[in-house]
Amino acid sequence: MGMKGNVRPKRSVKNVLYQILCLAVGIVIILPIIMAVCISFMRPEEILTKELHFFPNSFRYLENYKIVFSQTRILRFMFNSLVVAFVSSVVRVVTASLAAFSFAFFDYKGKRLLFALVVGSMIIPADVLIVQNYFTTAELGLINTYLGMMVVFFVSATNIFMMRQTFLSYSRSLREAAMIDGCGNFEFFIRILMPSNIPVITTVFISSFVGIWNTYLWPLLVTNANEMRTAQVAVTMLNINEGSSYGPGAVMAAAVIILIPSILVFLLLQKRIVGGIMSGAVKG
Amino acid sequence: MKGHFKKVSALLICCLLSLSLAEVTSASRKPIEVVFWHSTSGATGEALESIIKNYNEGPGKEKNIHVNLVYQGYSGTDKVILAYQTKDYVNAPDINQGLTSTLPSVMDMGWSVSAERFLSDSRSKINHDTFYEPMQRAVTYMGEMVAVPFAMSIPMLYYNVDMLKEAGYTKPPQTMDELTEYVKALTIKEGDKVSRYGLNMQVKRYQLVQFINSQGPVSFFGDNEGGRLAPMTKIVAGEDGTLKAFLEKLQDLLDTGGYKYVEDNINEEFAQGLSAMVIMSSSRLGTLDRLMPGKYMVAPLPKVNADDQGGAAIGGSCLSLFDRGDEARLKAAWDVVEYVVSPENQYIFSTASGYIPVNVETENMDKMKAYYKEHPQYKAALEQMKASNPLSQEPLDLTYNEINGIITETMLEFCKGDLNVDQAVEKIVSKCNASLDEYHEAND
Numbered sequence: 001m002g003m004k005g006n007v008r009p010k011r012s013v014k015n016v017l018y019q020i021l022c023l024a025v026g027i028v029i030i031l032p033i034i035m036a037v038c039i040s041f042m043r044p045e046e047i048l049t050k051e052l053h054f055f056p057n058s059f060r061y062l063e064n065y066k067i068v069f070s071q072t073r074i075l076r077f078m079f080n081s082l083v084v085a086f087v088s089s090v091v092r093v094v095t096a097s098l099a100a101f102s103f104a105f106f107d108y109k110g111k112r113l114l115f116a117l118v119v120g121s122m123i124i125p126a127d128v129l130i131v132q133n134y135f136t137t138a139e140l141g142l143i144n145t146y147l148g149m150m151v152v153f154f155v156s157a158t159n160i161f162m163m164r165q166t167f168l169s170y171s172r173s174l175r176e177a178a179m180i181d182g183c184g185n186f187e188f189f190i191r192i193l194m195p196s197n198i199p200v201i202t203t204v205f206i207s208s209f210v211g212i213w214n215t216y217l218w219p220l221l222v223t224n225a226n227e228m229r230t231a232q233v234a235v236t237m238l239n240i241n242e243g244s245s246y247g248p249g250a251v252m253a254a255a256v257i258i259l260i261p262s263i264l265v266f267l268l269l270q271k272r273i274v275g276g277i278m279s280g281a282v283k284g
Numbered sequence: 285m286k287g288h289f290k291k292v293s294a295l296l297i298c299c300l301l302s303l304s305l306a307e308v309t310s311a312s313r314k315p316i317e318v319v320f321w322h323s324t325s326g327a328t329g330e331a332l333e334s335i336i337k338n339y340n341e342g343p344g345k346e347k348n349i350h351v352n353l354v355y356q357g358y359s360g361t362d363k364v365i366l367a368y369q370t371k372d373y374v375n376a377p378d379i380n381q382g383l384t385s386t387l388p389s390v391m392d393m394g395w396s397v398s399a400e401r402f403l404s405d406s407r408s409k410i411n412h413d414t415f416y417e418p419m420q421r422a423v424t425y426m427g428e429m430v431a432v433p434f435a436m437s438i439p440m441l442y443y444n445v446d447m448l449k450e451a452g453y454t455k456p457p458q459t460m461d462e463l464t465e466y467v468k469a470l471t472i473k474e475g476d477k478v479s480r481y482g483l484n485m486q487v488k489r490y491q492l493v494q495f496i497n498s499q500g501p502v503s504f505f506g507d508n509e510g511g512r513l514a515p516m517t518k519i520v521a522g523e524d525g526t527l528k529a530f531l532e533k534l535q536d537l538l539d540t541g542g543y544k545y546v547e548d549n550i551n552e553e554f555a556q557g558l559s560a561m562v563i564m565s566s567s568r569l570g571t572l573d574r575l576m577p578g579k580y581m582v583a584p585l586p587k588v589n590a591d592d593q594g595g596a597a598i599g600g601s602c603l604s605l606f607d608r609g610d611e612a613r614l615k616a617a618w619d620v621v622e623y624v625v626s627p628e629n630q631y632i633f634s635t636a637s638g639y640i641p642v643n644v645e646t647e648n649m650d651k652m653k654a655y656y657k658e659h660p661q662y663k664a665a666l667e668q669m670k671a672s673n674p675l676s677q678e679p680l681d682l683t684y685n686e687i688n689g690i691i692t693e694t695m696l697e698f699c700k701g702d703l704n705v706d707q708a709v710e711k712i713v714s715k716c717n718a719s720l721d722e723y724h725e726a727n728d
Contacts, residue, residue, distance in 0.1 A: 044575075048549065048556040050479065071326065135370035143375040221363060224319070224354055224375055236357050237325045245551050245571040246326070 033259070040064050040253035047248055064253035067246050072234040073227070074257060081231040082261060083146055085213040088153035092208045093201055095155045100163035101189050105175060115164070122157045130221070137222055148222045149230075153212050159204045166200040167193070202272040210262045231258040315350040316616045321360040321377040322353060323601070324435070324637075327570055329355065331636035335629045336620075343623060349616040361386045364606070368393045373608045378617040381434060381601050385684045387425045388515060390604050397605040400428040402618045409622045415642050417674045418598045424512060425680060431602035432621050433642040435633075437567035438596050438669045439494050440582040447480075447560040456561075456583035460533035463561075463586045464540060470560040471542025482542035484550055484559040487534070487695040489688040490678070491563065492712075493597065495530040496521045497676040498585060500594030504679065506720075511680035517720060522713035530588050531698065531705045538699060545699035551575060566665035567600065569638030573659070582661045584668045595672030600639065631655075640666050683719045690715040 039047055041056040041064070068074055103115050133152050142148030170193065178188045194201065216232040223229060235254045238246050324332050336353045344350055354377070356363060361382035367375060373395070382390060390396050402408050412420055412429060419433040441463075443456050451470050457463040467482030485491060493505045503526050506516035521527040537543040544559060554562045555575035563585065572580055585596040603621055607614050623629065630641035631652050646652050647666060656663035681687045691712060698708040 044552060045556065048552050048558065050558070131366060131369060134366055134372070138367075138370055138372040138375060143372070217359075220357065220359060221366065224321075224356075224363075224377075226355055229355075233357070237329075237355070240326045240328075245575065247552055248549060 036252045036259075037256050039249060040256045042249055044247045044249060064246075064249035065257070067250040068234070068238065068254045068257060071246065071250075072237050072254070073229075074231065074234045074254065076227060077229050077234050078231045078258060078261065080146075080149075080219075080228060081213055081258070084149045084153075084219060084230065085209050085261075087146070088150045088212050089205050089208040091150070091154045092156050092159055093204055096159035096163050096204060097194065097197075097201065098189075099155075099160045100167050101193065103160070103164045104167035104170070105172070118157045118160055122161070130218070133218075134221060143222050144225050144228055149219045149228075152218060153208070153215075156208060159208065162204060163197075163200055166197055170197070198272055202269045206266055206269055209265050213258075213262055234258065315344075315348045316613055318349060318351045318379065318613065318617045318620050319377040320351050320353050320379040320381075320617075320620065321356045321364070322381040323356060323358050323360055324381070325355065327574075328435070328633070328637035328639070331633050332624075335624060335632055338629075339620060339623050343619075347616070347619060349619060351620055361390065364604075365389060365393065368395060376606055376608060378606055378608065378613055379620060380604050380606070382431075382604055383684075384422050384431070384599060384602050385678055385680060387423065387430055387602070387604075388511065388680050388682055391425055391430050393606075395606045395608065396430075397607045397614060398428050398430045399423070399432050399603075399605065399621075400430065402605075402621075403429055403432075408618070410625060410643075414625065414644065416598075416644055416670065418669055418672055418677070419642055421512075421674045421677055422598050422600075423602045426512070426514065431604045432625060434601055434603045434625070435567070435637070435639045436598050436600040436642055436669075437565040437639055438598050438665055438672070439491065439563060439585050440566050440596070440665060440668065441561060441563050441584070441586060442554060442568075442572065442580055442582050443561045444554070444557065445579060445581050447557070451560075456581070457586050458584075459587045459590050460530075460537070461590075464533070464536045466561065467537060467540045467542045471540065473541070478542060478544075480557065481544040481559040482540065483537065483561045483563070484544040484547065484553065485563040486545060486547040486550075486692075487699075488692045489681075489684075490565075490599070492527075492530070492691050492695065493678055494585060495588055496526045497597045497678075498594040499526045499529065499588050499592050500676055501673050502675055503594060504675075506679045506681060509675070510677055511682065512677065515724075516679060516681055517724065519713045519716045519720075522709050526588075527709050527712065528705060531708055533588055534698075535705060538701075546696070554580070565599075566640065566662075566668075567638050569659075569661050569665065570636060571638070573638075573661075580661070582664045584664075584671070593673060594676040596668060597676045597678050598640075598669050598672065599678040634662070638662065638665075640669055681716075681720070682723045686719045687716050690719065 035054070038055055041059050041061050042053075043057070043061055043063075046053060046057060099118070103111065103118075129152075137143060137148045137151060140148075140151075142151060174192070175188055178192055183192070214232065215230070216236075219228075219230040220233060235251060235258065238250050238254050240246070320336065322329075322332060333353060336351050340350055360377075360380050364376060364380050364382075367373075376395075380390075391398070403411050410432075415433050419436055420429055422436065423429050423431040423433055441456055447470055448454075448456065448466075451466070453466065453469075457466045463483065470480070470482040471478060472480040496503060496505050497510075503521075503524060504510040505519060505521045507518050507520050508514040508516055510516065538545065550559075550562055550564060551568060551571050552575065553559055555572065566582070569582070603624070605614065605617055605621070624633075625643055627641075627643045627645040627649055630643045630646040631649055633639060634641040634646065634652075635655055641647065641652070647656070656666075694703065694708055694711045694715070697703045697711075698705075703711065
């Protein structure tokens, strides 16, 4: 009993320290975002002062947001980004899960080589492929189209790798049992494997949505029409020095606006990650 | 019955003929589309949009030409090069606004059309003399005016009028020695902290080459007159002593403790009174007019040595033309260029942005004279450009981005005190030369 009494306080001290560490890391990560929100409500003279100034004098100063909406077509740009990020992420989940299913559950000639090629492609920097990708996209007549903006994001080796590792830990005997009960491969994939791997699917979806949402260069390269621009371009349109300067306030306001969809996606799907992990734990 | 059949057939043939005729007419009426890629936004972008809108509704409509103005940010030239490399003629522009320093890369592409072809054509509404001599030279590569000057500016010293007055100065500094004295007097320190800097300027490629060129009458950053007569092969600013001379003066500035050598928000900090003087392009005039109207004035770039004759170098962006295999389209693109650089449109563009009007006639317009009277800073930029030696130009360095990176990094090390004058000279020269050598090895 006495021993137990000694262990518990030690554990709880450890727990508290761990919580404090997590909190500190969380604050460090979120601080720039909070600061961006605060700056977006500040007047220029509040931003460029030498005194330490974290919160704006008033959250009712909306001039920076007015500049964003009047000087850029941000809503149209955000719609474009949403289409590109959402569709590409859904397709990525489909391609990655199908490839991972094959790598994890089937044995066939050349499987190891194929997987090595997939993993090997991860070390090629995306920038190196830009010229060839542009050439292919242009040859396919996809310049100035949503498909052209999305096509290079449809398959991700990292996502295939992530899902394959998860599927490998999935019980093979469960698949065999399903097969005995008359379940086909596709049915097993759709009805059993995918529903029981929601956490990894959600993780892949969120990470690819945020990654594609933040992409600047590729969508700019394959579009030559003002109405096809993505949200990131709006920020660069405000970050100018010649002729007019909207200052850091407007740039931060644009950054805050285009941050909202990424946060929403995370908040909406976050429970799915935790829920999935929990349900797996109970079953296990 | 036979007669009836004949009537119906004749009617049918008539209908078909008129239909095909209508199609031919509508096809011939379809306007020639000119794609114009640009990099301007904010007030400058609005001015360009209004110019193009006027063109589309006026002369464009009459001539059956329609301009499609597309914002490409600063990656327009890279995109043109990418389209050329991948032979994507369909999605390329007819006109591109690009930096003058990228002209060698642009002219390397087979589809680039030298502006010289049109400028020397007697039917053209504009010719070489439409532009100021320094601007002609700014877009000249290997003896030809290969592009058309468009958004041109010159570096200037901006100073807070009241602060200089308070410090007892009636005129701005003319030389770097004077600049150092002014910085000492204008800097305010609270203990170790500086609450007001005398000068803010980060020395990157753009600033450095200005101080090299200005030491002329004839001094260049690289050989072949800064890469204009032939492709640049090496840096000459090290061997002729101009780079060292500038760095020594910069060291004096650093020793004052009142020179801020990094740029954060240079426009806004100057407007808020956090620095008394700044050195930056005259293209910021429009911005500062909005931030601090009437509170600042501009002066020529301070000379490194009192007897320097070169003056600052004009720089900025120009309009390049591309032949996408359609002569009618190319001619239409030239018509648009002629319109954009007309005196009236240069008035609109210059007053909105701060860029110096490129057409020599613009400054003689009554409304431009009136504008200059109200905004003497704009006139000062024009006068400085006219006073500069036309040979004082930004270099056409073939590895522009890399050289900018080398200079920015080395100058930061120098300003922090990690390198002395000689080490900084050696590092800039050797690294830039290595970059040029690599380029020639890969491309010659």
